[in-house]
Amino acid sequence: MDLNDFTEQIKLQFLEEDQPKVTSEIDFRKLSTWDSLTGMAIIAIIESEYGVTIPVDDFKEMRNILDLFNYVKYQRKD
């Protein structure tokens, strides 16, 4: 798994005005267009592209793309 590719995929789930601000370390919950729908899209894209289902309670603990990346990597035992 490559962090840059992963970040690019997650970035696309944000509305265009926020996409340039998205990095692997930014707290995405603080972006102006963040809401539960964005969360759903992130969970869905990870499920279909990486085969990892993140339970909603675990997802709520994650603040940035690096958290997500590490979680997915651990689950896939890459």
Next chain:
Amino acid sequence: MKAFINAISYYLPEKVLDNHQISLEHPEWAADKISQKTGIYKRHIAAHDESAGDMAEKAGKKLLAETKVEASGIDFLLYCTQSPDFFLPTTACILQAKLSLPTSCGALDFNLGCSGYIYGLALSKSLIVSGIAKKVLLLTSETYTKFINPKDKSNKTIFGDAASASLITSEIGPYELGNFRLGTDGTGAENLIVRFGAIRHKTDKGTDIFDSTGEFVKNEEYLFMNGQAIFSFTSITVPKLVNDVLLCNNLVKDEIDYFLFHQANKYMLEFIRKKIKVPLEKFIYYLEDIGNTVSNTIPIALKEECTNKKKGNILIAGFGVGYSWGGCILHSM
């Protein structure tokens, strides 16, 4: 024998709920944010004393008036709703009388949501191709807003009420029905449900349940949608459905001129559109002024965005509550 959609009419109730009104009731949600995410600006709401059956009757009468088809010539009525007027009799029987259809007309209700129009077309085609019926009137009508708890702002922003009527016959019409693919996964039943009020929990009373931040979560007497689960289901099922529909019609993606999916909400549809890599100009949206009208979204979008405007192969697909899904190709002439 072939089957065609010859005409579509629809009915929207008079009362309108716009984002400004929702924002007044729920100040934490700005009106422009609601439209930005859902793609919806307003929805129509059935009147207190207006049932889905009433709306279906209006859509049906409109179709008969617009097409000048004799009611006496209709020999089958299919009615799709999840908001039946009564437990029994079947609303379709009441509609047979109200629309003055002949007593030789077959009539039945079928209970499906967002996949309902596709199933209705599949049943209509079957009746025609088998020689059981010649002129099928397919009605869809839904009043989900009557299932929505006043505190449930999420569902309030999405759903609107509407009814549609389609005439399906073997005579050449604007849309020829191609081959269908249908599917079901009842393990998803819990994720979109009105639990109380029917026979299993007829007298149970629901209570409002809130999460730790004070957000309304559910009340079993009302519509509950597990948004996360529905989003996951859709993102996995729809791309596969699209492939299956292409395969069974011997078509490849590039031969599809337009994609018309159940108008769930813009954000989720954009997610799917990007996932299956369909350009925006081939992807039909019609939900700004009506919202998600469940089984009515596809016929209304066909009427408004496609009839006399878009020619070629249209891939239509419906998916949702059940889980239930279906898709087919319309050859638009």
